[in-house]
Amino acid sequence: MTTMDAQSSESKQQPYWKKYTHQPHWRSKEQEFDAAKIGMWLFLVTEVLLFSGLFCAYAVFRLLYPDAFANGSHYLDWRWGTLNTVILLFSSYTVATSIHNAQMNQQIRLRINLAITMLCAIAFIAIKFTLEYIPKWSVGKRPGSWFSYPWASEPHEPIWWSIYYSATGIHATHVLIGVGLLGWLLIRSFKGHFGPKHYTAVEIVGLYWHIVDLIWIFLFPLLYLIH
């Protein structure tokens, strides 16, 4: 399978990843690749810090209104949360595999894994919206002053929903951006842009995707599994 991929691509013209030369201000391709990785890691640091503000707000309000948080959390269905967690974890595996595929020049597997990752991301968003956001919103479990759920037992429940929608909403935005990035990778993978000597984009989007996953790993227990 692997060798067939490699042979068929070689028998035609040279693939992009073989022709690729680094930008002129770099001394070598390796240096350019390393720099891209450092840059992405720094960007991930900023992502963590962005969410740390939300976690901080979560901690403050949970300390102030523990009952509202416990109560609010019970309105979330842990089964959908778990399903989404599994989906994201699996997509992290497939994106990691796709990097390996690129390194090994397994072009078809690369495309399959990227496509699966992208589908997982879309599934996550679909579950989030159709099974969580929309049903909750329609019964009045809304953030802040829009809150109109008639059977609320705690006065500060609107704050809980504010935190919930802000945190998961910003996370969902990141997932959507991820869908875009994975789609971009997928199109490029069909053009044969990635291979053993050039897979920078796959690598750094993979890193991004892992952080999106990781943030969810923290959000899930904090939102769904508290008492």
Added chain:
Amino acid sequence: MATIDTHTSATVEHDHHDEGSYLKPKGSMLITLIDWLSTIDHKKIGVMYLFAVFFMFFLGGVAALAVRIELLEPIRQAADGTITGSNLASLFGLKDYSVAQSGNLYNRFMTLHGAIMVFMFIVPGIPASLGNFFLPLMIGAKDVAFPRLNLLSWYIYLFGSMFGVIAIILGGVDTGWTFYTPYSTTTDADHLNVVLMVLAAFILGFSSIFTGLNFVVTVHKLRAPGMGWFDMPLFVWAIYSTAIIQVLATPVIGITLLLLVFERTFNVGIFDPAMGGDPVLFQHFFWFYSHPVVYVMILPAMGIISETLTIYSRKKIFGYHAIAFSSLAIAAISFLVWGHHLFTSEGTLTATIFSALTFLVAIPTAVKVFNWVATLYKGSIVLNTPMLYTMMFLFTFLIGGLTGLPLGALSTDLHLHDSYYVVAHFHYTMFGGMVVAFLAGIHHWWPKMFGKEYSQLGSKIGFFLVFIGFNVTFFTQFFLGTQGMPRRYASYLSEFQPLHQISTIGSFVLAMGFFVHLFVFIQSLAVGKKAKPNYCGGLTLEWETSSPPIEHNFHHEPMLRHGPYEFADVVPPQCEPGEYPMPDPVENNDH
């Protein structure tokens, strides 16, 4: 004495000898314009940033003058629509201006001044313009690590500034640049201005993050062969420390401002006490970014001073390692002092701890100042415009730094907080620090950037106007503050009037100084003499290329052969031996 002639012994790998200046037009006006707007050359992006931040500085400065005019009289005078009212209102298209809202107009100009100066001028100012231009040159690189990201961050900057300007045209924002809740969530409830202004700051944050990220990677990966960490010029150290703060602090303001937007648009209530939210939480979030960002403003300035001070006193910098590490120390401590902006809303213990941490910042800062003064000792000092500004920096920044200590001490802060003393203090650090150093840097590097010399006489006249104007404007405000004049007010007791009037006169002298500088720069671009490649005898790598630099920066791949400040041992590149004094080597250094 070992003298090394650098420009004959360079290796010949990539020869760019026949290449022209980066400023050379690519064709017709339109093609040249498109070339500039789509360039990924760090030099052009630096120049574009320079003009963008100059423009914003002009806008913010006009707003400041409007504020100062209003403060000429103790009673709100815009009420009769004479001075501040109609003219400036129509200038900025404040459509809902009316007599009843004149106090509002003052608030808006004050906010305009603060928000523009902080988010669109001081923060991006030095790193994005001079940093972009000189960081790669000084480390011997052909470009920054991610040139396209660099261009993107310029467009994001423009886009964010546009949001800010739209907010102004729609009627302005009156929250003060800090956007404190609940004020920012309740004012102008039916308008989008606050949301737009906050979004502007949010977007500008991205630009800042991308620039910072780019510089960190550039310094790590693109230094010339032979350049170790401690061979880097101190300007590079300063920009590097700044970039780290930008990357680490900006995301926090990002989420804060985003939550504020949610608060305004979706009423989420996180900062609203009526719903159980906490407005002080906003202040904590805000200052967790905005205090470190104070050092984003001042560290690059300190970097410029470290360069100009050594070059124009022809002496090796005193305590290179101490200065480099104090930059990092300031960057680290800056994250632990945000609480000193909230002394009055904190418990005693918390406030005491933050007070102690605040005093800690004074140590690395003083380390720098002492090292600079020691560098001057027995130097051959050239008093040209950049050096005059460097001297001014030492003078005004010292005042700014020392007047900060009474604000960091809890007992005196109780009397001084929210008064004009605070205004004077931070203008002495921001203007007396960042702007003055920026002016030093621009005058130092102007001929290198544009290949044209400027009039020394003209720029010195500008300097004296700025020096006098600045001190008259802001030194009076120390007195106003200690006498009890609160900040931010449009009306005041008539006993403060004389000092306010002196301050306003000073601000106009200051503005005149800037117009002289503007004129000198325009004259330089139009009819300036061609600058020599190394017109100040500098030893860092940017002096090895022509003025202005060629498209690919260097004629040969640069190779580091000496430290950045070894004036005693090295004939500067592209200079004749004896053109610059070679002092006796001084045994003061840690190399």
